[in-house]
Amino acid sequence: MENSFYQLAEIEISYKPKFKSVERPQIDSANKAYQVLINNWDLNKIELVEEFKIILLNRRNRVLGIVNISQGGMSGTIADPKIIFAVALKACASGIILSHSHPSGESSPSEADIKLTRKLTEAGKLLDLQILDHIIVCSDGYYSFMDEGMI
Structure with a gap:
């Protein structure tokens, strides 16, 4: 019997926060989430390209971090569920707020936005990772799926 050796990658999961929990912003409304987002958005691109x-968030809805998932063109970008949930799981997040920009400045969701939100909300349930909101970010305002009863 011949021994076979395989070279395999070692996978290690770690999370090293830079701030104490009490120093992180706590999200208690869509407006607070929008303020956190808009303060961390490149305003030079918000009306040029769509970003996701x-x-x-942790269990107390304190911000663990903001992650740039994708950047597209003027009419769309890709939000890959595998990347979204991989990042959230690695950070030991308890909740996720989805967001993307509409370069047009029109904050109403498209049918694709609604379908994606439903898909991610259902996937989150399987992983015990709650999708708390999906906020469409524009330079002068936002649309909250939670506030509008869509989540």
Whole structure:
């Protein structure tokens, strides 16, 4: 019997926060989430390209971090569920706020936005990772799926 050796990658999961929990912003409304997002958005691009970001939250809805998921063109970007949930799981997040920009300045969700939100909300349930909101970010305002009863 011949021994076979395989070279395998070692996978290690770690999370090293830079701030104490009490120093992180706590999200208690869509407006607070929008303020955190808009203060961390490149305002030079907000009316140029569509970007998708997520806010990762702990059990007390304190911000663990904001992650840039993708950047696209003027009419769309890709929000890959595998990347979204991989990042959230690695950070030990308890909740996620989805967000993306509409370069047009029109904050109403498209049918694709609604379908994606439903898909990610259902996937989150399986992983015990709650999708708390999906915020469409524009330079002068926002649309909250939670506030509008869509989540």
